[in-house]
Amino acid sequence: MTTTLPPPVIEEPADPPAPPRDRTGAARLFLGRNDAAWIRPSLITLLVLTAVLYIWGLGASGWGNAFYSAAVQAGSESWKAFFYGSSDAANAITVDKTPAALWIMALSVRVFGLSSWSILVPQALLGVATTGLLYATVRRAGFGPAAGLLAGAISALTPVAVLMFRFNNPDALLVLLMVAGAYATLRAVQTGSTKWVALIGVFVGFAFLAKMLQALLVVPAFGLAYLIAGPPKLGKRLIQLVLALVALVVSAGWYIAIVELVPASMRPYIGGSQNNSLLELTLGYNGLGRLNGDETGSVGGGGGGGNAGGMWGEGGPLRLFESAQGGQISWLLPAALILLVAGLVITARRARTDAQRAALIIWGGWLMTTALVFSFMQGIFHAYYTVALAPAIGGVVAMGATLLWERRRNIFAALTLGATIAVTAWWSYTLLARSSDFLPWLRLPVLIAGIVAAVAVVATFRLGRRLALVAATVAAVAGLAGPAAYAVQTASEPHTGSIPSAGPAVAGGFGGGPGGGGGRGGFNRGGGAPGGGAQGGAPGGGAQGGAPGGGAQGGGFPGGNQGGGFPGGGQGGAPGGGFGGQNGGGQTGGGGMRGGGGGMGGLLNAVEVSDEMKTLLEANADQYTWVAAAIGSQSASGYQLATEKPVMAVGGFNGTDPSPTLEEFQKYVTDGKIHYFIGGGSFSRGGGNGGSSFSSQISEWVAANYTAKTVDSTTIYDLTSPTTTGTA
Numbered sequence: 001m002t003t004t005l006p007p008p009v010i011e012e013p014a015d016p017p018a019p020p021r022d023r024t025g026a027a028r029l030f031l032g033r034n035d036a037a038w039i040r041p042s043l044i045t046l047l048v049l050t051a052v053l054y055i056w057g058l059g060a061s062g063w064g065n066a067f068y069s070a071a072v073q074a075g076s077e078s079w080k081a082f083f084y085g086s087s088d089a090a091n092a093i094t095v096d097k098t099p100a101a102l103w104i105m106a107l108s109v110r111v112f113g114l115s116s117w118s119i120l121v122p123q124a125l126l127g128v129a130t131t132g133l134l135y136a137t138v139r140r141a142g143f144g145p146a147a148g149l150l151a152g153a154i155s156a157l158t159p160v161a162v163l164m165f166r167f168n169n170p171d172a173l174l175v176l177l178m179v180a181g182a183y184a185t186l187r188a189v190q191t192g193s194t195k196w197v198a199l200i201g202v203f204v205g206f207a208f209l210a211k212m213l214q215a216l217l218v219v220p221a222f223g224l225a226y227l228i229a230g231p232p233k234l235g236k237r238l239i240q241l242v243l244a245l246v247a248l249v250v251s252a253g254w255y256i257a258i259v260e261l262v263p264a265s266m267r268p269y270i271g272g273s274q275n276n277s278l279l280e281l282t283l284g285y286n287g288l289g290r291l292n293g294d295e296t297g298s299v300g301g302g303g304g305g306g307n308a309g310g311m312w313g314e315g316g317p318l319r320l321f322e323s324a325q326g327g328q329i330s331w332l333l334p335a336a337l338i339l340l341v342a343g344l345v346i347t348a349r350r351a352r353t354d355a356q357r358a359a360l361i362i363w364g365g366w367l368m369t370t371a372l373v374f375s376f377m378q379g380i381f382h383a384y385y386t387v388a389l390a391p392a393i394g395g396v397v398a399m400g401a402t403l404l405w406e407r408r409r410n411i412f413a414a415l416t417l418g419a420t421i422a423v424t425a426w427w428s429y430t431l432l433a434r435s436s437d438f439l440p441w442l443r444l445p446v447l448i449a450g451i452v453a454a455v456a457v458v459a460t461f462r463l464g465r466r467l468a469l470v471a472a473t474v475a476a477v478a479g480l481a482g483p484a485a486y487a488v489q490t491a492s493e494p495h496t497g498s499i500p501s502a503g504p505a506v507a508g509g510f511g512g513g514p515g516g517g518g519g520r521g522g523f524n525r526g527g528g529a530p531g532g533g534a535q536g537g538a539p540g541g542g543a544q545g546g547a548p549g550g551g552a553q554g555g556g557f558p559g560g561n562q563g564g565g566f567p568g569g570g571q572g573g574a575p576g577g578g579f580g581g582q583n584g585g586g587q588t589g590g591g592g593m594r595g596g597g598g599g600m601g602g603l604l605n606a607v608e609v610s611d612e613m614k615t616l617l618e619a620n621a622d623q624y625t626w627v628a629a630a631i632g633s634q635s636a637s638g639y640q641l642a643t644e645k646p647v648m649a650v651g652g653f654n655g656t657d658p659s660p661t662l663e664e665f666q667k668y669v670t671d672g673k674i675h676y677f678i679g680g681g682s683f684s685r686g687g688g689n690g691g692s693s694f695s696s697q698i699s700e701w702v703a704a705n706y707t708a709k710t711v712d713s714t715t716i717y718d719l720t721s722p723t724t725t726g727t728a
Helices: 025-030 037-055 066-077 079-084 100-112 115-158 159-164 169-193 193-227 234-261 278-292 323-346 356-377 383-406 413-434 440-458 465-492 610-617 633-643 662-670 694-705
Strands: 624-631 647-650 674-678 706-711 714-722
Touching: 025 115, 025 662, 037 115, 037 465, 066 079, 066 413, 066 633, 079 100, 079 169, 100 115, 100 169, 100 193, 115 159, 115 169, 115 356, 115 465, 115 694, 159 169, 159 323, 159 383, 159 465, 169 356, 169 383, 193 234, 193 278, 193 356, 193 383, 234 278, 234 714, 323 413, 323 465, 356 383, 356 610, 383 413, 413 440, 413 465, 440 465, 610 624, 610 633, 610 674, 610 706, 624 633, 624 694, 647 694, 662 674, 662 694, 694 706, 694 714
Parallel strands: 624 647, 624 674
Antiparallel strands: 674 714, 706 714
16 A cells, blocks of 8 residues: 655745844944834933033033143143143143043144133043943843943932043043943953953053053952953963953053153153152052052141041041042942842852853942042042942942842842832932031932832832832932932032032031032132131131131131131241142241242142233243243143143142252253242142152242242242342
8 A cells, every 4th residue: 555645845934034233333332133112212311411411511610620721731732741741831740640631631622722611521521421331331231221221320420420520630531441441341251252351451551541550440350250250261261361461561551661761851750759750650659659648749648557548538448428428429339239249149140151240240349449449548539539439339239220120029139129229218318418508308308209119119019010110210219319419519510629529518528518618719619628618627727717727818728719728828827828729828938938929829729810910921931931930730730721831830739749950940040941930839848748848949049039029919030030140
């Protein structure tokens, strides 16, 4: 019997999937292939609002930190000054940092001309880029676009981030490059590509060129994340990490090598160093000195032992929560610590190469390492340094909250998430209470909404999806309301000087209340650390402040609104002037000059130059290499920015660098290279914390051999007219 088989059935091949739309590199970075309709508009909205927050009214801050603005102006006039980061176009001395951040601003000035906008807008755009790149990094780790948006919003609304992305310190470029390093680390974890591992070192190396050793604080986190989660075998991972280290050294070291190898006679003096060495600056004043307080030539380091922080506050585990720093950075710091632990517990048993756990190690390691260093460093510490924590806090909070939210049906996850929301609401209430006059109506609603949201989140296993989303939205609003209010307040006010501060006046902090402040005078509206604000402050002070014992209008350390500063200050304050504000110096002391004289802009802020002084300095300016010399970079910067002519900063930022020596200065005068010497402003007759005393010697020599005259309340000496024919 023959069986006839049916003919084989030939299945038609399925239609091939539609090819993904071609996207540009930027689109591939931020967008997925099958994004929901809400994602792109949400991302665009986040970036646009960040740009508005960072750019709106930016010109009100003027030159920002005139110390860096003067170097930007110099770099826009001279390529040599551009490369070295010189304070003036005649290349007397550099700023006390590597100059990568200055390069971006100087290029902008070359294109658009010298103005506040051309200096500050590039910084704001770096902030927008940081927000976008943080979003992309968190999303790529597998937490989704909502987590990326939350991370970007948290970072963008952090008050100190708003401050620094609207300012011209090096921190903006530093933070962007460190976030780029985190992105490269995640890509390396996901691909095992040696290219991405090497790019980690490249990004961190160039971050070093923005702010030196601070960039290296993220290296342990990046290295640990790849060592644990990288796809290749352990031996290859170790070799790749060595290559990343080599890339880091090359990316940062090429600049150090050039500067160290160029003869000192062919380049400017390296500001901040005592031996004209960039390597010394890297390892000393801007390196280990920040950790142990041994900062030769500084304005005063740490307490010299234990947890003491000297004039920069007490070091310790709670430093970031104290009044001076709390409102700047710590709004979501308790939440980040809780969620980091929770996230690591949730992902503990996953595969070694799990991207989500690797991302937690990247951002959590960044957060913990940087926070611990900032908390316990004994050298110079300013609250604005904490901007480096903003992306890490945003990333950890968004990722940890996402992991717990996905497991909210589990009672322990729900309780942890609810507790995090409640703690955040309580801490926001506490921080808002420190600024008693700032939006007093906001405190209770934030606390109540947070507690209600916390309870609702715990009960989400009984709620429908819509109600759960409402609870999550209320929690997010309650958590971000406080920092957002501070952020808007920060953006609404101008900030200038060397130690800006975000947010409103804060009791016991630097935000303008008792013991602090600054705004256009150096801190955020009026005073300074450790005490004197515009109206006074600890630890001593005269009728209106000053530290430690200012004169009648002594204004703060080191240069408050009106006055003299440290150690004497005020109008005629003993023992004599120093580097305070507009009337510092008095008539008897003058910061090391017998003739004294006020008018100095101060150690922390540039002087406002009158039309009379500007006209005087500009007369016959082309006949001189420097139209004037002044003690300290901030003092010199105001005159240089007003005239756009080189002004020599004697002694660098603090006036304590050994450049120039007395003999060198005398030769400059003999050769007719300096027209005027602007009196006052020497930091210390003895050099300050072990630094050089040449600036005091120069001041005394000028006062003894040249006749003083007063121009708009400022003592000035014409170095072409000595008192005797034998002078100089």
